[in-house]
Amino acid sequence: MSRTLAVTLSAVALAALSQFAAAADQPVIGLITKTETNPFFVKMKEGATAAAKAQNVKLLTAAGKQDGDNAGQVTAIENMMAAGAKTILITPSDAKAIVPAIKKARDKGVMVIALDSPTDPLEAVDALFATDNYKAGALIGQYAKASLGGKPARIATLDLFPGHPVGAQRHNGFLKGFGLAANPATSNELSKPAEVVCMADSFGDQAKGQTAMENCLQKNPDINLVYTINEPAAAGAYKALKAAGKEKDVLIVSVDGGCQGVKDVAAGKIAATSQQYPLKMASMGVDAGVQYAKTGKKVAGYTDTGVTLIAGKVVPGVDSKDAQTGLNLCWGKK
Incomplete structure (x- = not known):
């Protein structure tokens, strides 16, 4: 093998390793909405997608089949944890029934932020970004x-x-x-x-x-x-x-x-x-996820995202x- 070919192959290998390392360092954030069809949640997904792209975040998305589909949201949490998500943003369909699944995620070190809808109790998540x-x-x-x-x-x-x-x-x-x-x-x-x-x-x-x-x-x-x-x-x-x-x-x-x-x-x-402003809720959630990935600092409490x-x-x-x-x-x- 010629020296030129060897150098070229080494450069390719280094580039591949560099891309792999970058992907490994890329924060993984999950977004789980109540449905995929309600325009409100479509806009929320748009906001999260734009924020994730701007900050080089891998965004995983999922939704229930309809409003009230708790089982679908539980499955989504489990799948996102398995895929390496360290932050999960969720609009809970069932404020009480989702709590055990959220607890399992938080016990594993995943930061969970509710968007738009609170859990019952409120303290079941790390934070809530929502309209009053x-x-x-x-x-x-x-x-x-x-x-x-x-x-x-x-x-x-x-x-x-x-x-x-x-x-x-x-x-x-x-x-x-x-x-x-x-x-x-x-x-x-x-x-x-x-x-x-x-x-x-x-x-x-x-x-x-x-x-x-x-x-x-x-x-x-x-x-x-x-x-x-x-x-x-x-x-x-x-x-x-x-x-x-x-x-x-x-x-x-x-x-x-x-x-x-x-x-x-x-x-x-x-x-x-x-x-109300779902795009703002989603982008704030992604920002919080990036901060957690970089510093280990979690957001906490309720943030009012405004109403007009x-x-x-x-x-x-x-x-x-x-x-x-x-x-x-x-x-x-x-």
Whole structure:
């Protein structure tokens, strides 16, 4: 073998070893969302992917089959641990049932950060990056109260599903903001004052939201205010109301502030929505994972990632931003 060929082969070998060493030093971070289809979690994944690329991080992603799929999230945690993830970011589908799997991961030295949704108890994870969901509910409750202008409220709530902290916080926050008796942010029980004439679970899904609204209208055709857990459920509610010829007589308020949801605000389908920022949650999670990989320092506690009321019309006494501002900021887009 010639000296030139030997030098070339050595250079190739050194380059391969260098790439291997770089890969070995590359932090591995996992992101587990509730679903792959909900636009909120699609945006969260986009944020994590962009942050991981910018910081040379290997990002593993997984999701449940649908909201509430705890078994799928447990499997994802196990798979990510086996693949070497030292940080796992998760939006828990079941706040309590996921805790044992998270404990196993943390016992192995994995830092676990909840995004968007807390665990029960909160201390089951190292940290939580999320919207203040009680405040998000309170903002649209205040807006709805002012918008009705003293008219008696006949309220339908299209909630998430029983026992989920985010669903309870938004629901109870909405009622509190409206000026009705409501459980505090620490409660996972849904309040039901007399003004709430129908409560139904939507699972944050448009089709289920439409069915829930149809059922509520059968129970009480005089509903004039609808609270929804998120904008897909709001879209379903609007479709049901329009089919019944009631879309102009009923006020819909919601939470999320996604681009499509804000467009629905601009179109008058949703009166107001509380905008949150999943891209920010995800990028902060990746940053924390990189810090842990480099320094061994874990983040801790709750970080509020912000919320803004986006409304189609200004109402006196309620601070809000217009739909164009909401589109400029939807879910963290700059």
